[in-house]
Amino acid sequence: MTAFLAILSRDLKLGLRQGGDLLTLVLFFVIVGVLLPFAVGPDRPLLSQLAPAIIWVAALLAQLLSHDRLFRSDFEDGSLALFRQASLSLDGLVFAKLIAHWLLTGLPLVVAMPVLALVLGLSADGFWLAVMTLLAGTPALTAFGAIGAAVTVGLKRGGLVAPVIVLPMSLPVLIFGTGAFDPARVGAASQALLLLAALSLVSMALAPFAAALALRISGE
């Protein structure tokens, strides 16, 4: 447990102290969300209809951007090799890293949501629903991204391959995240939120094992 908390607090400390990364991430999320309306045109009803899709695509891209550094610095400075001699198994340590990573890359998106909600003309209900889906869905994105980051950690040009692997696997998150907004279907929102939460729980529980396995192989 000490080891778990140590990893969690170290990663949070590093993430917050090198605050530039955090800022870049949030900025990227907002910029993508603001750029898309330029492609669509200033049609307010259309934009508010597209808002969930825009928010989720922006969140997906922003998260994708952040995964590569999840294990890379620990891999390159030798920390990962030492983790193998810890009192806690590598799976547990990776789980701690995932939680820290989500707090640093998933949660800030929620904080930046009001800006996008205003620009895209989202209603108050829509805003809260978007916050809820982001909260319920981004852990799954972190989990899939962690697997992509772990399998490419040994590659110098891994930053290019990882998204190709991660994006198709993230499709369910995108579907449930935006599906929650469907006005035509009664109960779509609660159903989608439940599915998102289930997906996040299961993937966060299983991803550490897959990622730790890939990290062990990469370390050889």
Add this chain to the structure above:
Amino acid sequence: MIDLGQHWEFIAATYAGSVLVIGALIGWTWSASRRARTRVARLEAARKARKA
């Protein structure tokens, strides 16, 4: 040839495309196999020559 009905062009395209893709797959597999075999034969010969 039998009459394929009003949609014959789609049926023809399906089979033509499949033949094309499968042909390319067979050709690729075969040429890769051939290339590997000639290369390994040359290397084995070189090794024998070196040992002798």
Add this chain to the structure above:
Amino acid sequence: MSDISLAAEGIVLERGGRAVLVDLSLAVSPGEALMLRGPNGAGKSSALLVLAGLLAPQEGRVRFTGADPDAPPFAHLHWVGHDPAIKSGLSVAENLRFWIDVLGGRRDRMGDALEAAGLAGLEDFDAGLLSAGQTRRLALARLLAIPRPLWLLDEPTSALDADGAHWVGQLLANHLAGGGLAVIATHLDIPFSGDSKTMTLIRAGA
């Protein structure tokens, strides 16, 4: 410190289709150090990785006798590689405290360890400010702060000056006097008084 002995038998290792270790056997008992010498590419670092359990050999086995069978695997050894595993952005003390927490050491030993490593007074400095030699000393301070019987050191004196090398020698001598074991891969002589034997590896397949 528990009386653990290390034995490796018939290790065969291939990496990337190349034979690196062919039938390597070695044994180290408490109070003893084994120096692995040999040219570059002879597999010194790989041998340490196998002993540390970071590389799985194709054949052969590594055995620790006298180890607590309930302890997690490889929890009784320190492996120190080329990379220091020190993060800039964290202070010197935070770095060491982190590894004490992760590897299961005792925090109250931290002050002594930093003192011994000659880093006293630098506790609150960002580890990114340290020189290469200081960084290596900080990495080695882990060995003092977290007592474990077996040390596997890969070129411990690289990046260190004569004083530093002398310090490493003293560290080793104390460790062995306390019943510890060490396997050290090095191409430099480590000035050190104590029970040691040397094993020279040659390049496999040459």
Add this chain to the structure above:
Amino acid sequence: MAQTSPNTHPGWFTRIAHPGMFMGWTRHVVLPLAIATALAFAAGLYVVFFASPPDYQMGDTVRMMYVHVPTAWLSQFCYAVMFSSAIGTLVWRHPMADVSQKAAAPLGAAFTALALFTGAMWGRPTWGTFWEWDGRMTSTLVLLFIYLGIIALWRAFDDQLKAARIVSVVTLVGAVNIPIIKFSVDWWQTLHQPASVFRTDGPTVDFSILTPLLVMTLAFSLLFLTLHLVRMRTEVTRRRIRSLELAQARAAGGAP
């Protein structure tokens, strides 16, 4: 703590799956298999075009199903082959499992692409459009992306032994994920398109379309087996080339 190397029980499987042995016995299998494939295709195509009537509902477009269904089946079967090989790689570290995985990935991608293409061709006269965001078509497309991602990952590694084990992890994760993707796509489809044109159970299967379907499926499966075997042989040869080249480079380098 003891480490043991993967034990080699000299059972029949280990013996026929040893790379050297494998090359020996498969040499005599390739040609018969290729001939059997050709015969099956000849028989299949004859039945498809000359010996089967048009379907009473679909008319002659049913003849496209005879390519579409076998390729769609292979697109999933390939993944099953990769999945079981991935387990072989991770659990037993068997070199032939590595080779089998690597050989299957491009075949899977090709058959999946073909399934999509024939599906689109069938869709035009049936739905009036080449591409319908139908649940099956969409999840097949995602499957194609997964295949392509796995191929890209294979190519990103220099060390093919490490690549095999890393790719195995992705293949296993993908296997868990594919049903979830399928489910989510189906959920998405009911959201946007309540009445699907394409019923999953299909029109009642008539006996007259069953024969050509079975023969063509057999032919395509034989084709896969042949290609997979040849590609595995090529891959084993490539590894042999690599070790020979390494030895030669070492000898030429004048190493002590």
